[in-house]
Amino acid sequence: MNRKWTLMAVVSLSTALVASTASLAANDDEGPLHVLMEKVNKSNGVLRKGTRNAIEYKKTFKKVEEEAKELAKLGKEARPLKDAITSKTPPHDKWVKLADEFIKASEDLATIAAKGDSQQVQAKEAFNVLTKTCTNCHNDYKVEE
Ligand code: HEC
Numbered sequence: 001m002n003r004k005w006t007l008m009a010v011v012s013l014s015t016a017l018v019a020s021t022a023s024l025a026a027n028d029d030e031g032p033l034h035v036l037m038e039k040v041n042k043s044n045g046v047l048r049k050g051t052r053n054a055i056e057y058k059k060t061f062k063k064v065e066e067e068a069k070e071l072a073k074l075g076k077e078a079r080p081l082k083d084a085i086t087s088k089t090p091p092h093d094k095w096v097k098l099a100d101e102f103i104k105a106s107e108d109l110a111t112i113a114a115k116g117d118s119q120q121v122q123a124k125e126a127f128n129v130l131t132k133t134c135t136n137c138h139n140d141y142k143v144e145e
Helices: 002-026 032-050 054-078 093-115 120-139
Strands: none
Touching: 002 032, 032 120, 054 093, 054 120, 093 120
């Protein structure tokens, strides 16, 4: 009997600890969008490098394809989020539109890279279009610190 109660106390104490640690992390200004953007930025770096010249592109176009697909996936995760919508920003339907442009630009780059005989200039062009969709969204929704 005694042992059982002690055990239960330990279990509920550790549950409470886990719960409070989780809520601390959530309060740390690291919302889901922020975490997503860090991943987006990482993929973007790989794409920038992979498309910057013909030699690099020939070597890594498979990676470019994968990473562009990953970006499209991240875009789809960002699309429904409302973290960045405030009274000072355009409403959520504008966000969805910008996310869709971003997803499309990522998919276009993936399609180009998926063709084994595509040229680096094409990929670079598609990457530049993609970069523009980042800026467009940041202009409306990213608060400068
Ligand atoms: C649909 C809108 C949208 C698109 C598209 C978008 N971003 Fe963002 N991004 C945001 C918002 C809003 C923030 C600020 C939110 C935050 O960091 O908490 C942000 C923040 C960032 C940050 C800062 C994160 C940090 O660590 O402080 C980076 C870097 C970033 N974006 C890179 C990119 C890149 C690169 C692309 C394109 C490949 C991109 N973003 C596309 C909305 C977008």
